[in-house]
Amino acid sequence: MARSRWWLAAFALVGVALLVGVFVLIGRDEQQPTERPGPPGRGPLTVVGLGDSTMSGEGAGDYTADTDGRNGNWCHRSPNASVHHVTVTSIVKSVNLACSGAPSGQVALGDVKQWTEPSQAQQLAQLVKNHRVSAVVVAVGANDDPHFSRLISECFTSWFMDDGDPCSERIKDDWQSRIDKMVPKVVGALEDIKKVLRGAGYDREDYELVLQSYAAPIGPDIPENLRNLNGCPFRTEDLRWVKDTGATSLSAGLRQAASEAGARFLDLSRAGDGHEACSGGRDASGEWFTRFTVQWDDLTDAERATHAIQESFHPNAAGHEQFGRCLSEFLTTNDESAACLEGEDGNLHAAPSVLAQSRG
Incomplete structure (x- = not known):
């Protein structure tokens, strides 16, 4: 009997020791820092779009009333913009703060305004109070020193002047220096x-x-009968320059900016190949960019008349959907850079940048 009591006592002591060990281990786990489950704060996991017209949704139509000229706001934010086509597991909300025509200075912190709107970075600071930001996608730089949209407008004007040189001849002289001046401005915006x-x-x-980066909205392979006010009034030399030099060298500068700022880079310079404005001839259904577009009703309103052709040569709703598809794929990878290229299924996909360069 004494021996059995001794065994019972021994088992009891072992049991107590095990329980003490368990409590000690639990106590230690509670004191150790736990891995934070993503962004801090409260609210839905959100992807945010910042930048200029190619992010705001210019060309995609259905602009929100407050950004379609009301009180001088022409940011033209569209529910069809690419940021609203992002589909990534756990991200449940998309917010677009981009504004058509915005330079890097308006994306950054500071006092620069675009169409009455303050700094987009400052707007982001307000947004994070009730949103958990999982991704920020930025399209900016073209409205800085390169003035890419303005140059396309100059090439548009050049079409009317048959006796002058192609506008691309004038642009070539200082194009690279403009890109070089742009890079630190984009870096500054990303840092902010x-x-x-x-x-x-x-x-x-x-x-x-x-x-x-930016996709070339126009290219040289369009029917001759559309190189006019019915579609794409540009000289062939200028169309070739925009696609082969303008968009690709601008993309190279933005790649440098992303690297310096520690951001990931998505190359869209070849994203529109075969789907540029007017490339479809009579059938525009496969085009991802707007042709020369005039909002005729706006011409009757003095305040809106100067914006009547603002949508021209921007990604349309189908283009934005494709860009959003490619962006979604890129966000699900760990790649530092990729390029949006058309796959065998006719859709854009995120491919390694080296593949894009070899195709160029």
């Missing part, structure tokens, strides 16, 4: 975005920061 999120308690690994 990171500064805002850092101030809101975000660690760098809490969110993705993507800088995307």
Whole structure:
């Protein structure tokens, strides 16, 4: 009997020791820091679009009433914009803060306004109070020193002047220097975005920061009968320059800016190949960019008349959907850079950048 009591006592002591060990281990786990589940704060996981017309949705139509000229606001934000086509697991909301025509200075912190709107980075600072930002996608730079849209307008004007040189001849002289001046401005805007999120308690690994480049909206392979006011009034030399030089060299400068700012880079310079404005001839259904477009009703209103052709040569709703598809794929990878290229299924896909360069 004494021996059995001894065994019972021994088992009891072992049991107590095990329980103490379990409680000690639990106590230690509670004291150790736990891995934070993504972005801090409250609200839905959100992807945010910042930048200019190619992010706001210019050309995609259905602009929100407050950005379609009301009180001088012509940011032209569309529900069809690419940021609203992002489909990534866990991201449940998309917010578009981009504004048509915005330079880097308006995306950055500061006092620069675009169509009455203040700094987009400052708007982001307000947004993070009730949204958990998982990704920020930026399209900016073309409205800085390159003035890409303005140059396309100059080439449009050049079409009317048959006796002059193609506009691309004038642009070539200082095009690279314009891109070089643009790069630090884009870097500054990206750094301000990171500064805002850092101030809101975000660690760098809490969110993705993507800088995307620009697709060429026009190209030389269009029917001759559409190189006029019925579609795309440009000289063939200028169409070739925009596609082969303008868009690709601008993309190279933006790639450099992304690298310097520690952002990921999505190359769209070849994204529109075969789907440029007027490339479909009589059938425009496969085009991802608007042709020469006039809002005739706006011409009867003095305040709107100067914006009547603002949509021309921008991605249309189908183009924005394709860009959003490619962006979604890119966000699900760990690649630092990729290029949007058309696949065998006729849709854009995120491909390694080296593949895009070899195709160029």
